[in-house]
Amino acid sequence: MEMLLRSLTDQSQHGRRGPMTQTDPSHFGSPVHRERSQTSGSLSEGSGKKRKQQGVPGMGQQGPEPQTSDDKEPCTKRVKPVGKTLSAPGPPSAKVTPLKRLSQSIQRSISFKTEPRPPGYIPPPRAGGCRRRSSKLWSETFDRVSEELSAREVKRQEVIFELMQGEQQLVADLNLVKKNYYEPMLTLAILPEAELREIFGTLDSLAPLHEDLLGRLLGLRQEDGTVPELGPTLLDWLPGLQAYESYCCHQVWAKARLDRRKQEPAVGEFLRLCQESAFSRKLELWSFLDLPRSRLVKYPLLLREVLRQTPPEHPDQAPLQRAVALAQDLVGLINRKTGEAECRFYQQRLSYPEGAPRHPGIDRSSLLLCHGDLRNSKGQRLHVFLFQEALVLTRPVLQGEQVVFQLQGPPLPVGQLEVQDLPDGGARLGGALRERGRSCLRVSAGARAHTLQAADAFDKQQWLSRLRQALAARPPPELDGSLGPLAALRLDCDPPMDHT
Secondary structure, X not given: OHHHHHHHHHHHXXXXXXXXXXXXXXXXXXXXXXXOOOOOHHHHXXXXXXXXXXOOOOOOOOOOOOOOOOOOOOOOOOOXXXXXXXXXXXXXXXXXXXXXHHHHHHHHHOOOOOOXXXXXXXXXXXXXXXXXXXXXXXXXXXXXXXXXXXXXHHHHHHHHHHHHHHXXXXXXXXXXXXXXXXXXXXXXXXXXXXXXXXXXXXXXXXXXXXXXXXXXXXXXXXXOOOOOOOHHHHHHHHHHHHHHHHHHHOHHHHHHHHHHHOOOHHHHHHHHHHHOXXXXXXXXXXXXXXXXXXXXXOHHHHHHHHHHOXXXXXXXXXXXXXXXXXXXXXXXXXXXXXXXXXXXHHHHOEEOOOOOOOOHHHHHOOOEEEEEEEEOOOOXXXXXXXXXXXXXXXXXXXXXXXXEEEEOOOOEEHHHOEEXXXXXXXXXXXXXXXXXXXOEEEEEEOOEEEXXXXXXXXXXXXXXXXXXXXXXXXXXXXXXXXXXXXXXXXXXXXXXXXXX
């Protein structure tokens, strides 16, 4: 396998048009809060010209060919490449590039074992090119929908069907990640097993959880496609979502390790080939690794919609109410734990100036409210962190094998923070050319003030919203408990009272 990958990689490097670009490890983006293939017209026309030049056997040169029905067909008709249908010399008008050959070779060289599916599981259809998700509705899937169902009940069944489809797609994607990413990277020794476990975390334990729910939902479905009651099954299954706590809390470490390792040629090349293959739907690996978290936050929304379409007298009403409350509590708990883990991750990666003590407000913070890239008045790119008790301006630098964030000046305490929304053109920015900035805001604490520029108006509004939330959550100023002002009062400060 290693020799195959090496030879195939050499082929792709000879066939590539330019060097592979690498992601800047210091770029972290904006604030974090979190085709059907057709043959080209030239190909069809080229093959048609060849047929006309060769002529029909036995006809000779008797003038132009009469137009047939084939000539009237659109240029999008599927035809075989010219190189395969004609033996005439010369380069074909369309050929398979070395990059595509490499992608196809890797897909053929890696064999995957089929795993048992839950009862009633229907695998998605295989098609050429990029696989598309099925978007059929419940009423389109089952031909004989009972005419006795009310419009509200039809909507209820549509939401339940959407829940089932989401589970089926998630199970397929979790198995895809294991078979097309984890196992090949382990087999080809692209990364050590310990690092693969750090990047993929406990992802392997989530597939059986969702296979279980999918099997239960399919078991509830009646012959006409309806699901009478959903609440009791969800109440029994939802506590299993606690397995998400360890996976989501570890994601920030996994993302940092993946971003660092994909800069290496072997890892970057493998991930690029996978992304350009049909099975990936043009998604990066991290998009697949983040799918479980995206699915988790949808459960309260889906269950609330099922409850909204359930009549008050329906026997599923009370169990669904308890299921919605349970899902909200579980997702809220996991979200809070994930936020605390993210806060600890960045607290550990702050680099203080030599000899400077750690800021107590940063260490006391248990949540990171917002972080992302902003530019200062000199045009320099900074990475700004908004902790519960401090606003920190940093610059990301590569230190050894990991990115750290060097503090640029003392942090601004949230208790003293003032925020000002600057209109477009209201701030002058430095740099090579001084210009009036757009999407700017100003933060200050005492005598220290910073003018910061966001990437666009949307990012600016995100920052202003988070900053105002932090200001609204700060505790009120403590009252001075000293008796100094009272001691300065004189007893005869008021005019004498007339007791007569």
